[in-house]
Each structure stands twice: as C-alpha cells, then as structure tokens.
Amino acid sequence: MIDKPIFELGKKPGIPDNDQEPASKGHILCKGPPGAPGREEIQNRYFNLNFTGPPGSGSGIYFNLLFLLPKLGWWVEKADEWIEVPPTHKEYYERTMATKQMLESTIKTGLTSAAQAVADFELMSHDIRKYREILTYFHEGDEHVLKSMFIDQVDIHTDLPGQPIALRSIVSKWPTVIADFMRLDDKDTIPKKVADKYDISQAEAVILVTKNKLYKKWKILFGDAAKQRYELLKGLIESRRKSIEEYKEWLKPYIARFKMTKIGGERSKVRARTLRTFTDVTGMSTFANKIRIFAWKAMRFEEHRKPAAEVVEDFILYPYDDYVREKVILDPENGLAYIYPWLRNDRKYCSKCKKYYSPNTLKCAKCGSLRLKNKKYADEIVETEIIPAWREGQNGLSAGFIYYMFFDIEVTRLGTWLRVGELEDITFYTRVFVLSQNALLAKILELKCRDLELERYIDEMLGIKFEDRDIADLVKEEFPTIFKKPKEELTGFQNYIKELGETFSSYTNIFKKIKLPKSTRFMFFKAGPYETDLKERITKHYLKYAAVQLNGMRNFIKQKMGVE
Numbered sequence: 002m003i004d005k006p007i008f009e010l011g012k013k014p015g016i017p018d019n020d021q022e023p024a025s026k027g028h029i030l031c032k033g034p035p036g037a038p039g040r041e042e043i044q045n046r047y048f049n050l051n052f053t054g055p056p057g058s059g060s061g062i063y064f065n066l067l068f069l070l071p072k073l074g075w076w077v078e079k080a081d082e083w084i085e086v087p088p089t090h091k092e093y094y095e096r097t098m099a100t101k102q103m104l105e106s107t108i109k110t111g112l113t114s115a116a117q118a119v120a121d122f123e124l125m126s127h128d129i130r131k132y133r134e135i136l137t138y139f140h141e142g143d144e145h146v147l148k149s150m151f152i153d154q155v156d157i158h159t160d161l162p163g164q165p166i167a168l169r170s171i172v173s174k175w176p177t178v179i180a181d182f183m184r185l186d187d188k189d190t191i192p193k194k195v196a197d198k199y200d201i202s203q204a205e206a207v208i209l210v211t212k213n214k215l216y217k218k219w220k221i222l223f224g225d226a227a228k229q230r231y232e233l234l235k236g237l238i239e240s241r242r243k244s245i246e247e248y249k250e251w252l253k254p255y256i257a258r259f260k261m262t263k264i265g266g267e268r269s270k271v272r273a274r275t276l277r278t279f280t281d282v283t284g285m286s287t288f289a290n291k292i293r294i295f296a297w298k299a300m301r302f303e304e305h306r307k308p309a310a311e312v313v314e315d316f317i318l319y320p321y322d323d324y325v326r327e328k329v330i331l332d333p334e335n336g337l338a339y340i341y342p343w344l345r346n347d348r349k350y351c352s353k354c355k356k357y358y359s360p361n362t363l364k365c366a367k368c369g370s371l372r373l374k375n376k377k378y379a380d381e382i383v384e385t386e387i388i389p390a391w392r393e394g395q396n397g398l399s400a401g402f403i404y405y406m407f408f409d410i411e412v413t414r415l416g417t418w419l420r421v422g423e424l425e426d427i428t429f430y431t432r433v434f435v436l437s438q439n440a441l442l443a444k445i446l447e448l449k450c451r452d453l454e455l456e457r458y459i460d461e462m463l464g465i466k467f468e469d470r471d472i473a474d475l476v477k478e479e480f481p482t483i484f485k486k487p488k489e490e491l492t493g494f495q496n497y498i499k500e501l502g503e504t505f506s507s508y509t510n511i512f513k514k515i516k517l518p519k520s521t522r523f524m525f526f527k528a529g530p531y532e533t534d535l536k537e538r539i540t541k542h543y544l545k546y547a548a549v550q551l552n553g554m555r556n557f558i559k560q561k562m563g564v565e
C-alpha cells in the first residue's frame with residue numbers, strides 16, 4: 002500500500018536472527034528459518050506451496066486460510082498489498098483502468114470538499130494568530146502598542162474634508178502632539194490639568210483630552226470585540242479540524258486502494274524488484290497481486306523458568322526496553338528508523354503527566370514542570386498507542402506472555418493467459434518465527450508506521466503540510482490559554498532550575514558517550530531477560546512447538562489445494 006520495504010526478520014536492516022547476531026542473545030529473541038534453505042533439521046520452519054487452477058480457485062484458498070487463522074487464535078494483519086496490471090492483456094487492463102478512474106473521481110470529489118475545509122482552516126488559523134496578538138497587548142496592558150493601533154487604524158479616519166483633525170494630520174501644527182498623546186494615561190481627562198502636567202498649550206491639551214476619551218472608549222469596545230472574535234474563531238477552527246479529520250477517514254480506504262493498484266509502468270523500485278521475474282518474462286500475465294500477511298499468537302506454555310524480574314505496569318517484563326529502543330527501532334543504519342527516519346524526531350516529555358510536547362517546549366502545559374525529558378517520536382507512538390493497547394490485551398497481545406509465534410506469509414497471485422484458457426496461480430511462502438515480545442513490538446510499530454505514512458500521503462494530497470506534526474498538535478498550540486494564564490515567563494528561580502536540569506543532562510550525555518563503543522555496548526552487561534539457550538531450550542521447545550503450528554497450516558492449504 003505504501004512504497005516502503007518491509008522491516009524484515011532475520012535480515013539487516015531488520016531484526017537479525019540470534020544466530021546471525023550472537024550479541025543479541027538474551028536481549029531479544031528472534032529465531033526463524035535460516036537464510037539458506039536446504040538444511041534438513043530446520044526445514045520445518047518455512048514452506049513454499051504453489052497451486053495453479055481456474056480463475057478464483059487460488060483466491061478461494063487464500064480466503065479460507067485468512068478465515069481459519071483467527072479461529073485458531075491468531076491475530077492477522079495485512080502489512081502490504083499491491084496489484085499490478087500490465088497492458089498486455091486488454092480486457093483486464095481496461096477493467097482495471099475503469100476501476101482506477103472511478104476511484105480517482107471519488108477521491109477528487111472528496112478532496113475538493115476537504116481542500117476547502119483545509120483552506121478555511123488555514124485562513125482562520127492566520128486570523129486567530131492576529132487576534133491572539135491583539136489580546137496579548139490588552140492582557141499585558143501594552144498602552145504603547147494599543148495607542149499606535151488607535152492612531153494608525155482608528156483616529157486616522159476621523160479627518161473631515163478640509164478639516165484635518167486626526168493626530169497624524171495635525172502634526173504640522175503641533176510637532177510633539179503624537180509623543181504627548183503617548184504620554185497620557187487614562188486619568189488625563191481635564192484639559193487644564195493636562196496642560197500643566199505636560200507643559201503644553203491649552204489648545205493642544207483640549208485636543209489631547211478629546212482624543213484620550215475616544216481612545217478609552219475604543220479600548221473597551223475593541224477589546225470586547227477582539228475577545229468575541231477570538232472565541233468565535235476558536236470554535237470555527239475546531240469544527241473545521243473535525244471536518245478535515247472526517248474527510249481523511251472517509252478517503253483513506255479509497256486512497257489505499259488507489260495506491261495499491263498499479264497499471265503497467267507505474268511500479269516503484271520496491272515492486273519492480275519483486276515482480277520482474279513474473280510479469281515481464283511471459284508478457285502474458287493478466288495481473289500480479291502480492292500480499293504480505295503478518296499473524297501472531299502468544300506462546301501459551303509458560304513453563305519452568307519464569308523471568309525473575311519485577312512486574313512493570315502489569316507486564317511480566319516491560320516490552321519496550323532500552324535494547325529494542327536503541328538497537329532495533331532507533332538505530333539509523335539497521336533499525337526501523339532506517340526505513341522511517343522520522344521515528345528519530347525529537348519530542349519533549351513530562352514523566353509526571355506522561356505527556357509529549359513539541360521539541361522546543363520548555364514547560365509542561367499541564368503541571369508546569371520544567372524538567373522535561375528528551376524523547377523521540379518513536380517513544381510517543383509506542384508509549385501512547387501500542388503499550389496501552391497491549392495492556393488491555395488488544396490485537397492478540399497479552400501482558401502475561403513474553404514469547405510469541407509469528408507467521409510471515411507472502412502470497413503471490415498471478416493471472417496467466419495460456420492457449421488452454423485462463424489460469425490463476427497462487428504461491429504461499431510462509432515462515433514461522435519465535436519472537437520475544439520486544440521484537441514483536443518493533444513489528445507492530447512498523448505496521449503503525451505504514452499506516453502513518455499513508456496518512457501523511459493523504460495530508461499531502463490535501464495540502465496539509467505540517468512536516469511531522471500532527472494537525473491536532475498544531476491546533477493545540479494555536480489555542481493558548483491567554484484568558485486565564487499570564488504569558489509564559491520564567492522567574493529567576495525557574496530559570497535556575499532549568500539551567501540546573503541542563504547541566505545535569507549534559508553530564509548524563511557525557512557519561513553516555515564515554516560508556517562503551519556502540520556495537521559492543523550491550524555485551525558488557527548481564528545478558529537480557531530473554532532465553533539465551535538456543536540449542537536446548539529454544540530449538541527443542543519453542544521452535545518445535547511453532548513448527549507444529551506451521552505444519553498444521555501447511556496441511557490445511559494442501560488439503561484445500563486437493564493435494565492431500
């Protein structure tokens with residue numbers, strides 16, 4: 002659905018097999034079939050089944066399998082799918098073109114309405130910034146700016162034909178009149194007193210007092226109007242934001258299907274690599290459809306060795322540990338961040354309120370704490386979305402189990418046109434892995450990343466370009482609580498605390514740097530909490546059990562194919 006490679010298991014970049022990277026033993030468990038097939042004893046960790054039959058027969062097997070897996074307790078997710086139709090077969094090509102055009106026009110109609118909402122939203126965002134600025138002047142009692150606004154935008158229009166009375170127009174008569182007006186305060190309402198106080202002529206004092214009374218009235222009227230306008234805009238912006246979200250949700254499946262369907266020549270590098278072998282050789286295929294399925298299930302035999310670790314927030318072991326965070330997710334060369342670099346974007350975090358903020362935030366908006374931690378965008382997704390779902394036992398996850406079986410199923414469906422008629426050819430390339438929960442977490446984060454990329458694509462189509470910021474975030478920042486709270490300014494003591502925090506974190510950074518060379522960093526500590534006994538425990542227990550599951554699936558497919 003999106004043109005990004007899969008974060009593979011048993012590969013780099015990806016989550017390497019424990020045999021490929023022995024240093025990972027104990028910190029993470031990832032065991033599957035080795036790269037090169039053919040070794041007798043490990044053959045039971047993957048299978049490759051192919052079936053050719055009349056059109057629809059292959060798809061039938063595919064759906065049978067997909068309906069079966071959840072019944073057996075597997076959680077199934079489609080990680081990727083695309084269909085390619087080469088122009089060699091006219092009928093299919095035209096049919097696909099028609100579908101694609103239909104999708105395109107639906108999307109365009111939706112986009113037009115959504116684009117209007119986005120345009121409104123932006124216009125209002127601009128307006129609200131303006132009003133917010135004005136209200137800040139009122140709030141801070143910035144008479145100087147308010148007086149300038151009064152002179153330039155209100156008073157200037159009081160001139161009558163042939164009768165200059167605006168302050169700007171009478172400067173020629175009294176060169177200091179504007180400066181004098183600026184010096185007045187609200188109590189200056191009696192000409193005689195004003196003349197004495199500021200040492201000016203009686204005539205100028207009369208004019209200044211009149212202007213001052215007008216200014217005072219204007220301040221009240223304008224202040225109220227600005228406040229009302231601001232509140233109105235706030236409501237309107239919120240409703241536009243909701244519409245944009247609704248349009249996005251509505252358009253998502255259409256855009257996903259649109260992006261998934263490729264007509265000859267539109268293919269990306271990723272797809273071109275995978276498909277060249279099939280479609281280009283014969284020149285006779287009617288379509289090629291590639292589907293990648295991930296399915297997982299907790300390993301429910303908890304036997305003798307339970308890890309001796311404290312229970313962290315209901316988890317036997319907290320699945321988001323430093324190892325998976327730094328080596329598997331955030332590593333820019335071999336981690337998930339290699340494919341999705343924005344996972345490394347900076348965020349600020351208040352550990353007390355468990356809230357994330359944009360990287361230049363100084364102070365927690367909720368509790369006012371200045372001790373914000375430096376975090377990454379990946380942390381925010383994991384800790385605000387994946388972990389809560391995990392704790393609640395959603396998506397086939399359970400806080401009570403630490404090992405999972407993981408099916409990685411690649412389905413290739415080809416339509417072929419031969420002299421005998423049309424055939425559908427389907428291949429199931431399936432591998433089973435045993436993963437520790439932290440490895441599974443990385444795969445779930447990958448699925449989330451793919452979803453976010455699609456969303457970003459839709460945002461781009463809608464013209465929402467907020468870089469890596471969520472539109473909701475942006476709105477929040479546009480809604481300051483200036484009615485209630487004074488402008489953020491750090492007092493001397495707060496500054497001291499902030500500087501203290503910075504000093505500490507710079508020390509921490511130094512310690513981090515001098516610790517150990519990066520690649521060996523984790524080897525020096527006690528091996529992690531996961532199984533390390535590859536030969537005995539993992540191969541004989543976990544992998545054997547997983548292989549039985551895979552074998553059951555193979556037999557099911559074979560039976561549906563009519564082979565057994």
Ligand SMILES: [Zn+2]
Nearest residue numbers: 351354365368
């Ligand atoms: Zn806080």
